Amino acid sequence: MDKDDIYISLRFWGKGLVTSPPPEVRTLLRFLGERGRGKEGWRDLDGVLREAGLAMMAGFFEGVAEHVLERGYEGSVREVEGERQRFVGHREKTYRTMVGPVPLRRAAYQGEGKLHFPLDETLGANRRGWTERLEALVVRAGVEHDFESAADWATLAGVDVSDTTVWRVCNEAGAAVRERKTEESFPLPASSRRSVDLAVEADGFKVNTEEGWKEILAGLVGRVPSGTNPERLVDKTFVATFHERGKFWAQLQSEALARGWSRARSRIFLSDGSHALQEDAQIVFEDAELS
Numbered sequence: 001m002d003k004d005d006i007y008i009s010l011r012f013w014g015k016g017l018v019t020s021p022p023p024e025v026r027t028l029l030r031f032l033g034e035r036g037r038g039k040e041g042w043r044d045l046d047g048v049l050r051e052a053g054l055a056m057m058a059g060f061f062e063g064v065a066e067h068v069l070e071r072g073y074e075g076s077v078r079e080v081e082g083e084r085q086r087f088v089g090h091r092e093k094t095y096r097t098m099v100g101p102v103p104l105r106r107a108a109y110q111g112e113g114k115l116h117f118p119l120d121e122t123l124g125a126n127r128r129g130w131t132e133r134l135e136a137l138v139v140r141a142g143v144e145h146d147f148e149s150a151a152d153w154a155t156l157a158g159v160d161v162s163d164t165t166v167w168r169v170c171n172e173a174g175a176a177v178r179e180r181k182t183e184e185s186f187p188l189p190a191s192s193r194r195s196v197d198l199a200v201e202a203d204g205f206k207v208n209t210e211e212g213w214k215e216i217l218a219g220l221v222g223r224v225p226s227g228t229n230p231e232r233l234v235d236k237t238f239v240a241t242f243h244e245r246g247k248f249w250a251q252l253q254s255e256a257l258a259r260g261w262s263r264a265r266s267r268i269f270l271s272d273g274s275h276a277l278q279e280d281a282q283i284v285f286e287d288a289e290l291s
Contacts, residue, residue, distance in 0.1 A: 028052055054158060057099040065104050065119065072119025073107040085111035095123065096130045098137070100158065127287075134159060135169060142170035164246060168284070171254040197224035199233055199268040200256050200285060202277050217241060217248040221256045224268065249284045256285070 017025045036042050065071060076087045090105040106119040119125075124132040138161060141150035147163040147170075154161050161169075202219040218240040222233030237259065239251045261267060269288040271277045281290060 050158075054099050058097070058102050061095075061097060061099055061102050062104060065102070065106075065123070069119060069122055071104065071106045072117060072122060074109075074118055078109060078118070080111075080116070083111050085109035085116055088115070091115070091117070093117070093120075093129055095125055096128065096134055096159075098131065098133050098158075130169075135173070138166055138169050139173045142166045164283075167246060167250050168253065171250045172257055174254060196260060196264050197226070197266045197268070198222070198256065198259060198261055198264040199224050199270055199291075200252065200261075200281075200288065201233075201270040202252060202281065203271065204274065204277065214242055217245065219248070219252040219255075221252070221259050221261075224266075245280065249280055253284050 018029070021029060032042075032045070032048065035044075035048070071090065073087070078085050078087075086109060088108050088110045091108045092103065093106055094101050094103045104119070106117050109116045109118065120129075126132075126135060130138075137157065138150070138154055138159065141153045144150070145153060147166045150166045151161050151163040154166070198221065200219065200221050202217065204215055204217045206213050206215050218238065220233070220236050220238045222236035225232065225234055237255055239248070239255050241248050241251060267285070267288040269281045269285045269290050271281065271290075278290060281288065
């Protein structure tokens, strides 16, 4: 039986739920009947049924993850690329999927000073807990539209995201592609891939132009030499722009990711203590130590 045959079978099963409904479907049918007699009418029938179907599929997703994938549990000890990882219990995580948010308790393994989650790897979930298909949809919307319109389109598709999240996801995806191409051209030894300490710094100042005073936002990404303080950076690359704050942070984050931010052993954000910069940094570089 191929996928099309399964979908046809499910369609007939869905039709049968109306003629011989279980309690949950009877409740839904009563709700639809009340809407039909009220002002809402039946014009939004497809929208209501879509939301109901997504809720059911989110439960199905949860059931598959729990009972088929066993929450990612692979035994008391697992070995990955020569590293022994020990099962330390379960951790809560709400996955963002194409069928909506799905809360799960997934297996956690300790290894090399950090936790690993096999279920994340199996589902292809990123650090936000987004599935690959969901991330691809948001990136596609962000590429084909401006970020605000992309967020609106994503919402229509059942994905509740802000325009800020759209540009952040798009820039991360672009930086990941550049990073992968760099690794393919200049591969690093496996032993050194997580041995770099990186720091990001941002500052703002105003300059007088022919159009009046304008704010320039500037930032840099640099490597912290072993055994020195984070203020002495080497191998620095810079970003500076007149653009609005959102675009500046997108460029700075993109540069950091291209430099290997996601692989860095430690991540530090430096600023002069500006409250606005600190707030932005806590969102854009949420995994960094603020200094």
